[in-house]
Structures are given as structure tokens and as C-alpha cells.
Amino acid sequence: MFRILWSIVIAIGLAFLFLPLLAVFFSMPIGTLFRELNTAASYQALQLSIKTSVSALIVILLLGTPIAYWLARSNFRGQSLVRAAVQMPIVSPPAVAGVGLLLVFGQSGLLGHAFSLFGISLSFDTSAVIIAQMFISAPFYIHAAMQAFAAVDGQLLTVSRTLGVSRWSTFWRVTIPLAAPGLLSGAALAWGRALGEFGATMMFAGNLPGITQTLPLAIYTAMQSNFNVAVAMSALLLLVSFILLILVYMLGRTTHVNRTVKKGVRKKHAVLSTSQITS
Amino acid sequence: MLSFQLRKSLREFTLDVKLNVPAHTLALIGHSGCGKTTLLQLLAGLVHADDGFIELDGKTLFDAKQTVMLPTERRNIGMVFQNYALFPHLSVGDNIAYGLQGVARAEIAERVRDVLRMFQLESLSEAKPNTLSGGQQQRVALARALVKRPKLLLLDEPLSALDVETRGHVRAELRTQLDQIGIPCIVVTHDYEDARVLGQEIAVMDRGIILQRGEPEEVRERPANRFVAQFVGTNWVADDQVSETCGEEETRVLSFDPWHAVVTRGPVSAERQWRGRIRDRALYGHALRLWVDGDVPLIADVSSHTLRESSFEVGEDVCISVASEHIRQYVTRAQSADEERRDASIFVRDEPSEKQTQVGELWRPASRICFLRSPLTAAVALIAAVGVGASVTTYSHAQGAGANQAGHSTTLTAFVAANATDPFNAIIQAFEQRHSGVFIQASYTGTQILQTQLQQGAPDDLFLSADLSHIAQIKKEGLVTQFYPVSHDKEVIVVPKANPAHITSLADLGRKPVNLIIGVTSVPIGKYTREIFQKANAVYGSAFSTDALAHVVSEEVNVKQILEKVALGDAGAGIVYQTDVTPTLRSKVTVIPIPATLNVIATNYIAVPVHAPHPALANALLRMMVSAKGQAIFQQFGYQPLSTVGGNG
Known part of the structure; x- marks a missing residue:
């Protein structure tokens, strides 16, 4: 009896999560879907979306990893304050984030004004899309990475140092391989969030095809004139996100942490094969 | 040869230790929290001492006076942790080879093979640490520390993670291994038995200072004070029966082993006897050990054959005596903790001049690493990095844009x-x-x-x-x-093709029950809709506006959302711009015009x-x-x- 109830609850939950997204695919015949999609505009938007979200992800990894490591490993006054502040973009409405970004990076903004003196304009440019995506999705990565780093036993890092390995090298040879699954899922989450980012991009970067019109913005624009195109593009966005997320998770599962170590470290760090050791 | 003198203020006491350790094993024992693990961390460079120096084989690792602080990774000290801390993502072989950086591949293989053989781990070289038993893990941890050929080996509670059955066996094995390596070795333990087996020498520590140091037997037979005696499991009594004192700072004491104590219910005719009440009892092998509280706290073992005749219970009053041939009488310095500190605070370096030559290449604490430790500066650095990164991106983009315009x-x-x-x-x-x-x-x-x-x-x-x-x-x-x-543009009413609410005119919006969707006041369509309702009051009666607005189920920020909801049948009617009703939508909704006199031009x-x-x-x-x-x-x-x-x- 309990089993049946259990399965029903799970089935209802899954249906709730899947059906709205599946509906996008079945609202029109596949042929129509493809015909509506087959426009330069949607390819352009897809291309831009992938380009910007991947760029955003790279910057997030570069900037977010040290922040996450610092938050996970150090102890200082006001640490929980910083941790909470880092999560703020998750809870702030995207339009608010967009306004905030304009106030900082806009041409009359805090930093934007200084940049504009050098002829650099960040807003309403492809880089603005990347910034908006970074701002919105970085907390997802930082949060996951922070937990992954915190879960790495500090004693392993200590023992590594007693074995004569520097902190930097220890980071690559111990911390990263052990935190890899968490980092990977954080990156996947952040990347997915960046791909679907709409509100802040619309506000901060504008809606210019080929420059700032990412797939979600193209969907919004298509809704103004042709609902079918909008649905078709939504299907495309879902499909692309789904495929890439699946790839990331598969990568996470098949990548043996060991291999990450070997790949991550170029110098020969004494990784031995069975034959060498037992011969 | 390791020699050091270290001082570090801890939360409840100050750690203050001076020791010389030749190439043998020193077992450092004390209760948990006595500072012994901190001492290992100070030696390894994981914790910074307040004052003192560490010298290993003539090389200065730390010197507070000369601000020398060699980082952990350059001290060449092997360390084995309580839980062994094996890298879970590396095999046994890779764990052992981990620290061998900058060594030729062939030599790495050879050295790893040697230690695998020495610790009988050959068959496990490809195994992952989580598949090993506690004893095997300990051997891997030791092998990993020794393959680096360290100048000093530190073991922090190496046996406490093992269960009782394997413990004795692993302890004996570890003793053999430690005897072979020929470098100074400090084993920290809270168990006297571990210390006795592993250490050629033991040092008893309490609240940050060393109370006594010597060979295990010597410490047990002649404990310096009551604390040491209790720790090593022997009896220590200040000999108040001996009236003459040997000087102001020295006390005449006697000690005897618990198995020589004789426990009786009544007084006996022995020269030395003490009365007391049994506080606790426990079986120790073939004997029952009794803890007796009296004028002096004592421990006594009752052998099991005596036990059958008379069992001693907790709370019973007993008399403890000992035959004079089992008593060891000696003189100890009545050393108070304060005196010990006064001694230790005189920091004298042996031959300091010779070490100067090495100082040049040593790391100094006031280096560039320090400023990055402050979270504030780190945050500023990160923000600066963001700024630089972003500007580089934009600059390159601006270059590209400029190139476009050249066309x-x-x-x-x-x-x-x-x-x-x-x-x-x-x-x-x-x-x-x-x-x-x-x-x-x-x-x-x-x-x-x-x-x-x-x-x-x-x-x-x-x-x-x-x-x-x-x-x-x-x-x-x-x-x-x-x-x-x-x-x-002008406004129109849209209703679903089925028109469930039977709306045929603007007037119906106030009269018939209908789920109406209009724009929110802040967007033009919402503003215009309200203007239309106000105008209509004059024609349909003054309550029209209120009635119609009462039918509103949702206010949208976007005309398209009003249209989509009407088209999907979620709303009975909506007010939108005429131009928004595209040919595609005309198949799903019916357009009902609003009389021109009431309409508002958008x-x-x-x-x-x-x-x-x-x-x-x-x-x-x-x-x-x-x-x-x-x-x-x-x-x-x-x-x-x-x-x-x-x-x-």
C-alpha cells in the first residue's frame, strides 16, 4: 500500500515537472515546428546564446572558483554575511538585477562612466549579455563549488603540504579532483541558468538581433508577432539545454576523478602504472 | 638530531616545550587537549609559534628571533595523521608516489617499489584507500611519509583509529618499522601502553609543558609527580614519614607498582599502609584494579585468585599496604609549573652564528602571501580583476566594431x-x-x-x-x-471563439459575469482601458466602470499575454489593441469592436x-x-x- 502511494506521489511530481516542457514540443506537428524554426533569426539567436553563455561560464569558473574556495576554506568575521550576499542575485528579480547592472556598468553608471572615458561601452553590447548572464548565474556555481570545496577534508590538504607539495599544486592535485563532481554540477546549473537568462539581459543589454538578442529574448520578440515561432524557439532552447546538461552529467559520471588529476597536471607527478610498481 | 624550543599561547594555557630528540623514537603522552598535537603542528609548520626555534640536522626551520619560518612543504618532515588522511582519489601506489615531485620517473618507480615491499603492500598498489583495512591504511600512510626520506617523522595518534584486536599487532609492527628508519621520530599518543611499546624514550606532557622525560621503565618506576604516576599507572606518595628534607626544592617520595599493593579489609602489620575507600574498579587482564581514595589516591591490583575469596565493591573501606622490598624511594625536585616556565623562558640558542648562512634562502613571514590572507584586500583584488577582464573583453569587441564601420x-x-x-x-x-x-x-x-x-x-x-x-x-x-x-491604434474586445460568457458588446462586460483580463495601469493599454470604462459610465450607467473592473481576474503587463490567455480560453474576454489581433489569432478569438465614441486612440x-x-x-x-x-x-x-x-x- 505504502509502495503504491509512494510511486503515485513520485509519478505526479515528475509529471508536474515534465509536462509543461513537453507540451511545448507537442503543441504543433514536428514538421511545422522545424519549418518555423528554420529561419536565420533563430539560428542567429541560438548561436549568440551559446556563445555568450559559454563565455559567461568560462568567466564564472575563473572568478567564481577562487571566491568559492575562499568562502569554503577561510574563517573571518562577517563570513556568513558575505555568503548571503553572494547568493543575492538568485533571489533578486532579474529586472532588478538589470537595473543594478545599468547603474554600475551603464554609460552614466559607477564604473561605466569611467569606462566610457576610454571609449568602452559595456551596455547594449554582446559583452553586456555576458555580464548579465554572469551576474545571474554565478551564484549557482559559487554555491555548489563552495559546498564541494568545504566537503574536501582539510587534513588531506595538510598532509599534501607535509609531503612537500605547495598549496597551489595541492589545489590542482587534491582539491580540484575531489571537488570535481560538485564543481561540474554547479557549472552545469550556472550554464543552464545563463542560457535561459532573460530579464536582466533585456534590461541591461537590450534586445538587438545578432548582438544582444539571445534565444530567450528572441522567443519574447517572436511572441509579439508569431506565437508559433515563439513555441518552436522555446522547443529549440529546451532541447539544446537538455542535450548539454545530459552531456555534462555524463561527463561527470564517466570522468574518473583520477583521470582529471592526470589531465590537470602537466608535469609528471609520479603517477605510476601497475607494471612499473610491481615489476 | 632535532632540537627545538617553542612557545605558543593557547586558549587555556601556554605551550612551552624544549626538547632534543636524537635519531630514535620519542613517545609524547598526555591527555587530549594537553597541547601534544599542537606541538606536532608547530614542528610541521602548520601553526605559527609565538617564540622559539626549531633546528633539524643543523638546519633552521623556524626562528622567531630571525623571523625565519620555513613553510611546511619545505621542511622535509614526514607526518602520519590519526585517520591516516590517504587521498581517496588515488590508488595506494599513487598515494605513496604523491610527494615525489621533480624526481625521475624510473627513480620514483624504484622508491615506491621499495617502500611497498618494506611495508608488504605490493599486492595492494592499485587498490583504492577505502578498500583497505585500518592497519593497511596505516602502513600506506607511513610508507607515503617515508618514501620522501624525511629528516623527521611525526605520528599523531597512529593507533587510535584501529580496533582493539588489530591494535596490539599493528603496534608491534610499527615498533619494528620505526626502529629501522634511523631518524628522529615523535609519536603522540594518549595511551601509556602505546608509548611504552613504541618509544625508546617517553615524555609526559600536561597543560603545555613536559613533566618528565625518560626511558619508559624509568618513568614508570620513578614518576616525577602524581600526575605522571597516574598517567603511567603507578603509585606515587610523598614520603611524609621521612622527616628530614634534602633541601627546599626537593621532596623525598616513594612509588610502588599496583600489583605489589596488598588490599585488606583491616589494618595489617606492614610498615607502609594507607586507608581509603574504593572509588572505582575494573578488570585488567587477570587482575581487578581498584582505585582507592584516601589521604593519597592509590591504585591496587587484586589478582583473580584472591578475588574469589573476597570481592571488593565500590564504596568499601580498605587498607592498602606494601612490602618494603617493593618500595622505590627517591628524591625529586619539587618543581612547580611556574618554575618550569621560568626555566623555559630563557631562550638560549646553541651556536647561532653558524646557521646564518642558510637564512638567506628561507621564506620570511612578511612576504607577499600575507596580504592575500585579508578578505578585504582579496575582495578588492577580485573586483579589480573583474574590471580588467571586462574591459579587455569590451576593448577587443570595440576594436572589432571599429573594423566593421570601416566598411x-x-x-x-x-x-x-x-x-x-x-x-x-x-x-x-x-x-x-x-x-x-x-x-x-x-x-x-x-x-x-x-x-x-x-x-x-x-x-x-x-x-x-x-x-x-x-x-x-x-x-x-x-x-x-x-x-x-x-x-x-484603437482598442477592441477579444473573446474566445467559443465565447462562453456570451459577450457581444462593451456593455456586456459590466452586465454579464465574465473573467476579464486587462492591462495593468502602468502600461498604455491598461490606462486606455480604464479611460474607456470611465467614458462608458455616461452611456451604460455610472456603475459600469466599477462593475467591469470587478470582473477583472488578471492585469497583464503585456498585450500579447492578454491575447494568449483569451485565445487559450483562460479568460472570457480581454481588451487589446486592434492591431495585435494578427491573422493567426483571428482563428482563435472573436473581435468585438468598441463604439467609436467611447474608444480611446492609442x-x-x-x-x-x-x-x-x-x-x-x-x-x-x-x-x-x-x-x-x-x-x-x-x-x-x-x-x-x-x-x-x-x-x-
Whole structure:
């Protein structure tokens, strides 16, 4: 009896999560879907979306990893304050984030004004899309990475140092391989969030095809004139996100942490094969 | 040879230890929290001492006076942790080889093979640590520390993670291994038995200072004070029966082993006897150990055959005596903790001059690493990094954009209210046909977002506003000098094809129960809808407006959302712009006109911002839109003809 109830609850939950997204695919015949999609505009938007979200992800990894490591490993006054502040973009409405970004990076903004003196304009440019995506999705990565780093036993890092390995090298040879699954899922989450980012991009970067019109913005624009195109593009966005997320998770599962170590470290760090050791 | 003197203030006491350890094993024992693990961390460089020095084989690892602090990774100290801390992602072989950096591959293989053989781990070289038993893990941890050929080996509670059965066996094994390595070795333990087996020498520690140091047997037989005696499990009594003192700082004491104590219920005729009450009892092998509280706390073992005759219970009063041949009498310095500290605070370095030569290459604490430790500076550094990274990106992008402009094409940017998406796309086509090499990019969004973006200095050539108030605001701020009406539109009622609420006219919205969806007041459609309702009050009765608004189930920010909800049948009726009902939507909704006398004309306005990058072309576009040709395109999409064309405001 309990089993049946259990399965029903799970089935209802899954249906709730899947059906709205599946509906996008079945609202029109596949042929129509493809015909509506087959426009330069949607390819352009897809291309831009992938380009910007991947760029955003790279910057997030570069900037977010040290922040996450610092938050996970150090102890200082006001640490929980910083941790909470880092999560703020998750809870702030995207339009608010967009306004905030304009106030900082806009041409009359805090930093934007200084940049504009050098002829650099960040807003309403492809880089603005990347910034908006970074701002919105970085907390997802930082949060996951922070937990992954915190879960790495500090004693392993200590023992590594007693074995004569520097902190930097220890980071690559111990911390990263052990935190890899968490980092990977954080990156996947952040990347997915960046791909679907709409509100802040619309506000901060504008809606210019080929420059700032990412797939979600193209969907919004298509809704103004042709609902079918909008649905078709939504299907495309879902499909692309789904495929890439699946790839990331598969990568996470098949990548043996060991291999990450070997790949991550170029110098020969004494990784031995069975034959060498037992011969 | 290790020699050090270290002082470090801890939370409850000050750690203050001076020791010389030759190439043998010193077992450091004390209760948990006595500072022994901290001492290991100080030696390994994991914790910074307040004062003192560490010298290993003539090399200075730490010297507070000369601010020398060699980092952990350069001290060449092997360390084995309580839980062994094996890298879970590496095999046994890789764990052992981990620290061998900058060593030739062949030599790594050979050295790893040697230690694998020494610790009988050959068959496990490919195994992952989590598949090993506690004893095996301990051997791997030891092998990993020793393969680096350290000058000093530190073991922190190496046996406490093992279960009782394997413990004895592993302990004996570890003793053999430690005897072979021939370097100074410090084993920290809280168990005297471990210390006795492992250490050639033991040091008893309490609250940060060493109370006694010596060979295990010597410490057990002649404990320096009561604490040591209790720790090693023997009896220590200040000999008050001996009246003469040997000096002010020295006390005559006697000690005897618990198995020589004789426990009786009544007094006996022995020379030395003490009375007391049994506080606790426990079985120790073949004997029952009793803890007796009296004038002096004592321990006594009762052998099991005595036990059968008379069992001693907790709370019983007993008499403990010992035969004089089992008593060890000796003199110990009555050393108080304060005196010990006074001693230790005189820091004298042996031969300090010779070490100067090595100091040059040593790491000093006041180096660049320190400032990165402050979170504030780190945060500033990160923000700076963001700034630099972003500017580099934009700069390269700006370069690229500049290259584009060098060609013959010009790109105009237009900010267009989303409701004008379709006609404006047609206008773009028409304009681009007439002006070759000119491309128009349009950003379609809500007017209020476009307004914000303009206020933030977005580079824009043309602004099409769906609302008078927004463009008027822009004008007030001096961002545009003049704006013009460009298109007229009117409102209609839309109902689903099935029309479940049977709406046939505007009047029905107030009369019949219907799920009505209108625009929110802040967007033009919402404002116009309310104006229409107000006007209708005069015709349909003064309650119409209130009644109709009472039927509203949702206020949307976007006309398209009103239309979609009506088309999907979620709403019984909605009020939208006529032009929004595209041919596709006409198959799903029915349009009900609003009487012209009650309708409100919705006007779109256009303007060229003063900072437009391409003002000439932008003005050409503006003129084209208000010309007959442009208006024809608007009418094609259902807009009303412009009755008057001219400046506004």
C-alpha cells in the first residue's frame, strides 16, 4: 500500500515537472515546428546564446572558483554575511538585477562612466549579455563549488603540504579532483541558468538581433508577432539545454576523478602504472 | 638530531616545550587537549609559534628571533595523521608516489617499489584507500611519509583509529618499522601502553609543558609527580614519614607498582599502609584494579585468585599496604609549573652564528602571501580583476566594431515598443531597400524598459514609444528635442471563439459575469482601458466602470499575454489593441469592436535622441515613417490613418 502511494506521489511530481516542457514540443506537428524554426533569426539567436553563455561560464569558473574556495576554506568575521550576499542575485528579480547592472556598468553608471572615458561601452553590447548572464548565474556555481570545496577534508590538504607539495599544486592535485563532481554540477546549473537568462539581459543589454538578442529574448520578440515561432524557439532552447546538461552529467559520471588529476597536471607527478610498481 | 624550543599561547594555557630528540623514537603522552598535537603542528609548520626555534640536522626551520619560518612543504618532515588522511582519489601506489615531485620517473618507480615491499603492500598498489583495512591504511600512510626520506617523522595518534584486536599487532609492527628508519621520530599518543611499546624514550606532557622525560621503565618506576604516576599507572606518595628534607626544592617520595599493593579489609602489620575507600574498579587482564581514595589516591591490583575469596565493591573501606622490598624511594625536585616556565623562558640558542648562512634562502613571514590572507584586500583584488577582464573583453569587441564601420555599411539602432514589432519590421525592409548599405537593428521591448535604457545612455538612433508619458519624460530630460505621433491604434474586445460568457458588446462586460483580463495601469493599454470604462459610465450607467473592473481576474503587463490567455480560453474576454489581433489569432478569438465614441486612440510616438550616433539617417527614417509610404505600411497592419501630422509638445 505504502509502495503504491509512494510511486503515485513520485509519478505526479515528475509529471508536474515534465509536462509543461513537453507540451511545448507537442503543441504543433514536428514538421511545422522545424519549418518555423528554420529561419536565420533563430539560428542567429541560438548561436549568440551559446556563445555568450559559454563565455559567461568560462568567466564564472575563473572568478567564481577562487571566491568559492575562499568562502569554503577561510574563517573571518562577517563570513556568513558575505555568503548571503553572494547568493543575492538568485533571489533578486532579474529586472532588478538589470537595473543594478545599468547603474554600475551603464554609460552614466559607477564604473561605466569611467569606462566610457576610454571609449568602452559595456551596455547594449554582446559583452553586456555576458555580464548579465554572469551576474545571474554565478551564484549557482559559487554555491555548489563552495559546498564541494568545504566537503574536501582539510587534513588531506595538510598532509599534501607535509609531503612537500605547495598549496597551489595541492589545489590542482587534491582539491580540484575531489571537488570535481560538485564543481561540474554547479557549472552545469550556472550554464543552464545563463542560457535561459532573460530579464536582466533585456534590461541591461537590450534586445538587438545578432548582438544582444539571445534565444530567450528572441522567443519574447517572436511572441509579439508569431506565437508559433515563439513555441518552436522555446522547443529549440529546451532541447539544446537538455542535450548539454545530459552531456555534462555524463561527463561527470564517466570522468574518473583520477583521470582529471592526470589531465590537470602537466608535469609528471609520479603517477605510476601497475607494471612499473610491481615489476 | 632535532632540537627545538617553542612557545605558543593557547586558549587555556601556554605551550612551552624544549626538547632534543636524537635519531630514535620519542613517545609524547598526555591527555587530549594537553597541547601534544599542537606541538606536532608547530614542528610541521602548520601553526605559527609565538617564540622559539626549531633546528633539524643543523638546519633552521623556524626562528622567531630571525623571523625565519620555513613553510611546511619545505621542511622535509614526514607526518602520519590519526585517520591516516590517504587521498581517496588515488590508488595506494599513487598515494605513496604523491610527494615525489621533480624526481625521475624510473627513480620514483624504484622508491615506491621499495617502500611497498618494506611495508608488504605490493599486492595492494592499485587498490583504492577505502578498500583497505585500518592497519593497511596505516602502513600506506607511513610508507607515503617515508618514501620522501624525511629528516623527521611525526605520528599523531597512529593507533587510535584501529580496533582493539588489530591494535596490539599493528603496534608491534610499527615498533619494528620505526626502529629501522634511523631518524628522529615523535609519536603522540594518549595511551601509556602505546608509548611504552613504541618509544625508546617517553615524555609526559600536561597543560603545555613536559613533566618528565625518560626511558619508559624509568618513568614508570620513578614518576616525577602524581600526575605522571597516574598517567603511567603507578603509585606515587610523598614520603611524609621521612622527616628530614634534602633541601627546599626537593621532596623525598616513594612509588610502588599496583600489583605489589596488598588490599585488606583491616589494618595489617606492614610498615607502609594507607586507608581509603574504593572509588572505582575494573578488570585488567587477570587482575581487578581498584582505585582507592584516601589521604593519597592509590591504585591496587587484586589478582583473580584472591578475588574469589573476597570481592571488593565500590564504596568499601580498605587498607592498602606494601612490602618494603617493593618500595622505590627517591628524591625529586619539587618543581612547580611556574618554575618550569621560568626555566623555559630563557631562550638560549646553541651556536647561532653558524646557521646564518642558510637564512638567506628561507621564506620570511612578511612576504607577499600575507596580504592575500585579508578578505578585504582579496575582495578588492577580485573586483579589480573583474574590471580588467571586462574591459579587455569590451576593448577587443570595440576594436572589432571599429573594423566593421570601416566598411561601407552603417547600422542604425532603433528602440521600438514591442507592440509595433510587425509594422516596424516591414518599415526596416522598406528603408533598407531604399538606402543600400544601411542596416537597422531594432530592440523590441516594453516602452518603460526602453526609457530606462535611454536614460542610461544607450546608443540609439530612433525611439518609438507606445506611451506619451514616457517619451515626454525623455524630452524633459533633454534626451530628445522633438517627438511626433507615428501611428494610431484603437482598442477592441477579444473573446474566445467559443465565447462562453456570451459577450457581444462593451456593455456586456459590466452586465454579464465574465473573467476579464486587462492591462495593468502602468502600461498604455491598461490606462486606455480604464479611460474607456470611465467614458462608458455616461452611456451604460455610472456603475459600469466599477462593475467591469470587478470582473477583472488578471492585469497583464503585456498585450500579447492578454491575447494568449483569451485565445487559450483562460479568460472570457480581454481588451487589446486592434492591431495585435494578427491573422493567426483571428482563428482563435472573436473581435468585438468598441463604439467609436467611447474608444480611446492609442498613439505611438517617435523621436530621434540627441545623442543618436547617425542623426542624418535616423531623421530620414523618421520622415519616411510619417510619410504616406510609411503610413501605408502601418495601415497594412491594421493601424488607423494619422489624422494630423506635426510636432507635439
